[in-house]
C-alpha cells in the first residue's frame with residue numbers, strides 16, 4: 234500500500250485501522266477521513282528532528298494553507314508546533330481554536346491594511362513581509378498602535394530553476410519575496426532597519442513544493458546564510474531567525490520516492506552548520522514550514538460510485554458522488570493519486586477507467602486511467618489516498634455542492650466529526 238496506515242482485510246480497505254466502507258455508511262459520502270494519530274506522528278518526526286539537528290530553539294511551523302480548520306490547530310498546540318498563516322481567515326480559525334498567535338507567522342505577498350491591522354490586533358508573533366509597501370504599511374499601523382512589530386523578510390534566493398525544474402517559488406523572477414541577486418533584498422533590509430516601529434528578526438525563503446530533489450534546501454540555506462553574513466559584515470545586522478520554508482514531497486503513487494524527514498533535516502542542518510562555520514557567523518534559529526508532509530498521508534477521501542459507463546471500443550468512466558470541488562488538484566495540476574475500490578479490495582483490477590466527478594465540466598477528473606475491478610458498479614466505494622493536504626483547504630462550492638465533512642480517526646477504533654458536512658442552508662447563508 235502507498236502508506237502504512239492503509240491496510241486490507243476481508244476484501245475491504247482499512248484506514249487508520251478502520252473499515253472505510255463502514256465509515257462511509259455511518260457518515261455518508263463524499264467523506265474526508267483524517268488519521269489523528271498519524272498527524273501527531275508526522276509532527277513528532279519534525280519536532281524531534283529539529284531538536285536533534287538544529288537545537289532546542291529551532292521550530293517547525295505547520296503551514297496552515299495545506300489544511301486549515303479548528304481541530305488541526307488544537308492538535309498543533311498539543312504537539313508544540315508553531316504555525317504559519319497566509320490570510321486573516323486562517324488567523325481567525327487558529328484563534329478560534331485557542332492557538333497562541335505569538336507562535337504564528339503571517340505570510341502572503343499582498344497583505345491589505347485590514348490584514349496588517351488584524352494581525353496586530355490579535356498579537357501575531359511575526360509578519361513575514363514580502364515587499365517595501367508592506368513594510369511601510371506595518372510601520373504605519375505599528376506607530377499608530379505605539380508598538381514594535383516583529384518582522385522577518387521573505388527573500389527569493391534565486392535557486393537555479395534550470396537545474397531544478399520542480400523549484401517554482403524561490404526563483405529570482407518569482408512573484409514571492411524580494412530578490413537577493415538584484416540587490417533589492419539588501420535595499421529592503423536597510424529600509425526595514427530604518428523603521429522605528431519594526432524589529433527585524435530575520436529572513437525567510439520558500440523554494441517550492443513537492444520537492445524530492447537532491448540538495449535544494451541545502452543550496453537555499455547556503456545562499457541565505459551568505460546573505461546573512463553579508464548583512465552582518467556590511468551593516469552590522471545580526472540575524473536571529475532563518476526560515477527555510479516548506480516543501481518536502483510525499484508519495485502519492487507507488488513510483489514516487491519516500492523521503493526520510495529526519496535524514497533530510499540532518500542533511501540541511503549539516504549544510505547550515507558548515508556554512509555558518511565557514512562564514513564565521515552565529516547560527517540563527519532555524520525554522521521550516523512543512524504542510525503537505527504533515528497532513529497529506531493522514532487523509533483519505535471516500536466516494537460512492539454512481540454510474541459505470543463503458544463506451545464500447547473507446548473508454549470507460551466510473552462516475553462518483555464527489556468532484557473537482559472537493560478534489561481540485563487533478564484539475565489544477567494533473568496530480569497523480571492512488572485510487573482503490575474500497576469494498577472490493579480482493580478483486581483483481583482488470584478494467585481501465587477514468588474516475589470522474591459530478592461537476593458539469595469535462596475536466597472534472599479525479600484520476601484518469603485507473604485499474605478497477607471489472608465488476609465495479611453503482612454503490613461500490615472508491616477510496617482516494619493521500620488527500621490530507623490541499624483538498625479540504627482548496628475545496629469549493631462549485632455547482633453548489635456541499636463540502637464534505639472531515640471525520641477524524643484515532644486509536645484504531647474511535648471516530649469523530651471535526652468539520653461537519655455543509656448543508657443547503659450553509660450554501661445560501663451569505664445570499665441576500
Ligand SMILES: *Cc1c(COP(=O)(O)O)cnc(C)c1O
Nearest residue numbers: 296439442479480522523524525
Ligand atoms: C505552501 C507553503 C508552505 C508549505 O508547503 P508544503 O509543500 O505544503 O510543505 C510553506 N511555506 C510557504 C511560504 C508556502 O507558501
